[in-house]
Amino acid sequence: MLLEINDLVVEVNGKRILNGVDLYIGKGETHVLLGPNGAGKSTLFLTILGFPEYKVVRGEILFKGKDITNLNTTERAKMGIGVAFQNPPAIRGVRLIDLLKIESGCSLDEKLDPKIYRFATKLKFNKDFLSRDVNLGFSGGEMKRSEILQLLAQNPEFIMLDEPDSGVDIENVEILAEMINKLLEKDKKPSKRKKAGLIITHLGYILNFVKAEIAHVLLDGKIVCSGCPDEILEDIRKEGFEGCKKCYET
Template identity: 55%
Template sequence: MLSIEHLTVEVDDKRILNDVNMFIGEGETHALFGPNGSGKSSLLFTMAGVPKYKVKSGKITFKGKDITDAPMDERAKMGIGILFQHPPVLRGVKLNDMVKVSMEQLNHKKVSDQDVAELARKLNLENFLSRDVNLGFSGGEIKRSELLQLLAQRPDLVLLDEPDSGVDLVNIGLVGNTINELLQKDKKTVHRSKSGLIITHFGNILDYVKADKAYVMMKGTVLCQGNPVELLDDIRHRGYSECLSCLNR
């Protein structure tokens, strides 16, 4: 579904990603580990098409089409959705209206407020629909708001930037279940058409969402890849120091 080949990216003439390679097949869920400042979020922003992330070399292919220079809205229409770690507050835009627009674009028909409320109920957000998007929301409420918008959008590729950060123990299971729904985890692997890339610093979300493959990124480079459980276990026991030693060889 998505292929990244020798991707090098700059922001304000500063290199932040260097020769990144990655392939996510249809129906697969991948995880991306790395310390703060390693380039994980920058990779997701580049994949989503955020304008300030300038591709200097390499290629991004989605559904067989080269999207390296495609604008953000075109990528969204093709089926790429993103959960930002720190999304903006949208003053004057009600959460109900935001979700309704996405549902109508997906279903190609008018959607009622009741339809929106039923979807919001899955994330315990019925009482937030009349509020401006993310205004005055807690960290966990913002995550659920972002997930609600993704449920309305139903993207083919879900990019999740630290979906477990700021989420309390009461709601982490709810967040995990919603991600599983987005990624069609109720279906057998061969019948899934949705794919995902999950950035996680501590790996807590992987107790709820099973990943097929994982990568470790440091200093803008993917150092290794492998079994998510084994890589996360190594990181939890040894930290990233061993990965850093590989980078310096």
């Protein structure tokens, strides 16, 4: 198992947000996390990353068999956890090309790996664009593509994607999906894949382009349903998330 979350209870500013979450993601698996606003999706996401304001009251997070519950965000990233944020901040004075060098593990005075330039080209970025400050003046689509390019440079084992299809037009979704599939090794046979992913999405549109094996519904701080993504999405479309809640309570 690549990621194991056992009985996770989390508080933010003294308020309990997650209330006993269990989640298990193996190598080669892509999971999708669904739920309405306020369900706790972002809290789970940021707790896995180790943001200090998200206090783990009970439970544990294991990554590659090691307890990372008390590790900081940098230590988790070094172990192989990567993330694409829904609304990443602009970083004035830091060029995208320099951030890509850092993500790929080389020094600023070294040349960027040619394969990163190839990934940039696939994501519709030219060399001049890479010299711009990170996310400063970027369009929504450019920010999304920049986040994926950074993940490609980092090459993590576990990839978390927060609303990758939010506010993105069809052309950009298709471009993003192609590279997300590259990150998740979808071009390899399932038995040969070593990476895993967790996608947070409201509408599930990205799943038309990126296949997920398992979907989870998070409501009121607990995972109330897990199963086939197509079936769960169809039930949500018919009955809304309230249908999932009624099913869980019966």
